[in-house]
Amino acid sequence: MDPVRSVKIKGNTVPMKRRILVVEDEEKLRRVLELQLASAGFEVEKARTAEEALKVADRADLVLTDLRLPQMDGLELLAAIRRQNSQTPVIVMTAFGTIETAVAAMKTGATDFLLKPFSLDHLMTVVGKALEMRALRDENLQLREELGRRYAFDNIVGRSAPMQEVFATIMRVAPTRATVLLAGESGVGKDLIARAIHFHSPRRERPLVKINCTAIPENLMESELFGYEKGAFTGAMNSKPGKFEQADTGTVFLDEIGDVPASIQVKLLRVLQEREFERLGSNVTRHIDVRVVAATNQDLRAALEQGTFREDLYYRLNVVPMNIPPLRERKEDIPFLAQHFVTKLGPDTGNRVRDVTDAGIVKLMSYHWPGNVRELENVIERSLVMCSGERLDAADIKLEMAPRSRAQADQADRFLPDGLTLDQYEQDLIREALRRADGNKSQAARLLGLTRNALRYRLTQMGLES
Ligand SMILES: Nc1ncnc2c1ncn2[C@@H]1O[C@H](COP(=O)(O)OP(=O)(O)O)[C@@H](O)[C@H]1O
Ligand SMILES: [Mg+2]
Numbered sequence: 001m002d003p004v005r006s007v008k009i010k011g012n013t014v015p016m017k018r019r020i021l022v023v024e025d026e027e028k029l030r031r032v033l034e035l036q037l038a039s040a041g042f043e044v045e046k047a048r049t050a051e052e053a054l055k056v057a058d059r060a061d062l063v064l065t066d067l068r069l070p071q072m073d074g075l076e077l078l079a080a081i082r083r084q085n086s087q088t089p090v091i092v093m094t095a096f097g098t099i100e101t102a103v104a105a106m107k108t109g110a111t112d113f114l115l116k117p118f119s120l121d122h123l124m125t126v127v128g129k130a131l132e133m134r135a136l137r138d139e140n141l142q143l144r145e146e147l148g149r150r151y152a153f154d155n156i157v158g159r160s161a162p163m164q165e166v167f168a169t170i171m172r173v174a175p176t177r178a179t180v181l182l183a184g185e186s187g188v189g190k191d192l193i194a195r196a197i198h199f200h201s202p203r204r205e206r207p208l209v210k211i212n213c214t215a216i217p218e219n220l221m222e223s224e225l226f227g228y229e230k231g232a233f234t235g236a237m238n239s240k241p242g243k244f245e246q247a248d249t250g251t252v253f254l255d256e257i258g259d260v261p262a263s264i265q266v267k268l269l270r271v272l273q274e275r276e277f278e279r280l281g282s283n284v285t286r287h288i289d290v291r292v293v294a295a296t297n298q299d300l301r302a303a304l305e306q307g308t309f310r311e312d313l314y315y316r317l318n319v320v321p322m323n324i325p326p327l328r329e330r331k332e333d334i335p336f337l338a339q340h341f342v343t344k345l346g347p348d349t350g351n352r353v354r355d356v357t358d359a360g361i362v363k364l365m366s367y368h369w370p371g372n373v374r375e376l377e378n379v380i381e382r383s384l385v386m387c388s389g390e391r392l393d394a395a396d397i398k399l400e401m402a403p404r405s406r407a408q409a410d411q412a413d414r415f416l417p418d419g420l421t422l423d424q425y426e427q428d429l430i431r432e433a434l435r436r437a438d439g440n441k442s443q444a445a446r447l448l449g450l451t452r453n454a455l456r457y458r459l460t461q462m463g464l465e466s
Helices: 027-039 050-059 074-084 099-108 120-147 161-173 190-199 218-226 262-274 300-306 311-317 331-349 358-365 372-386 422-436 441-448 452-461
Strands: 004-009 012-017 019-023 043-047 062-066 090-095 112-116 180-183 208-212 251-255 276-278 285-287 291-296 320-323
Touching: 019 027, 019 050, 027 043, 027 120, 043 050, 050 062, 050 074, 062 074, 062 120, 074 090, 074 099, 090 099, 090 120, 099 112, 112 120, 161 190, 161 320, 180 190, 190 208, 190 251, 190 291, 218 262, 262 276, 262 311, 300 311, 331 358, 331 372, 422 441, 422 452, 441 452
Parallel strands: 019 043, 019 062, 062 090, 090 112, 180 291, 180 320, 208 251, 251 291
Antiparallel strands: 004 012, 276 285
């Protein structure tokens, strides 16, 4: 447990030492405890009696008290503290042979106890654990409080710092015509953000045209994007405007921009620079007024280095870069997203679920979310169908297909799952290992019985590492 925590004072985050109140009548022990805690980085306050302690207990982050004290004893002190403030962790110290008093103390609301004599090492473990629990409870409290405040922008949910930054950037750039480049893994919300930019712009009444650059085969791409004239190619019976023309005075959303073939990259560059193009089979230059938002789930800089993406186009696109971190890097958004999806999807599944239990949230927060918010949405939807109560609990939440136990897997089962190739199966196993290792590659490699280099090689092949 970090002895220093951050507190907000008038909007500024200030580091502050955690304060521990030591209540011990025996001079020598008091001194030892003080030295130990102070050298661990805590601020220590001392009291010789319970009466003295009560006067300052409310400003302590943790109270460490002896049970046998001169007048009012430790148990009474504990009870008094619980009446004052139920949250402060209180650890009681008691001598061997008086375990009953320790039990009584736990019943009165002690957080933990230490049996004398105890090692300083054990003391630190118990103190750390108590503070950790306290911090968790504070966090939950804060989360609940914030739920009542602003945690979303339109339908985009996010309380984390990077998401707050995303909201601010949307507000800042929406009124302009500046080109925006959204970068982030699949499922982080790029589509949602592109829409928000359009609908907060002066173009909101005009068309928003999405072009998925992966979905269109290369030979059809030019005509899709820029249109064609009658007779431009066999089968072109009529002329047809392309997506850019359809989006005139509106916004074009170029999704998966990293997949645009080189031949089209040149033409995009011209649209971005000059706002002009020609239809296929025509020599009439057309001028348009479009705002471009592009998105990519690849690292475009790597593509630049490999020469598969034009540098000039990259700089034209990257006027306002927005990076949306994967969900596992902003886990504090998970409780809000989960609540959002329960509220949004609940009515459709026709059940009575209103929210998620603390245990449910903990389960959701400890998962790696390779598919990001999209995967979270799917998991919640699936769980809602299974849930019969009013609150989604850990047991209702199925994160993935439960792995079959080794004993159950008979010879017939020991082959590839239906419809998977060996490569896909291997990739699944690698993803699962990464998830279990919480993204730690050395640990994932160990789980798979691979060297770190062998794993890296496979990740590169999967496009997960450059
Ligand atoms: N911050 C968010 N708040 C609410 N829903 C979100 C958020 N991010 C993503 N989603 C939802 O998750 C799904 C995937 O989002 P999408 O924008 O399509 O991701 P991407 O384009 O990055 O793959 C969509 O259903 C979207 O509504
Ligand atoms: Mg998308």
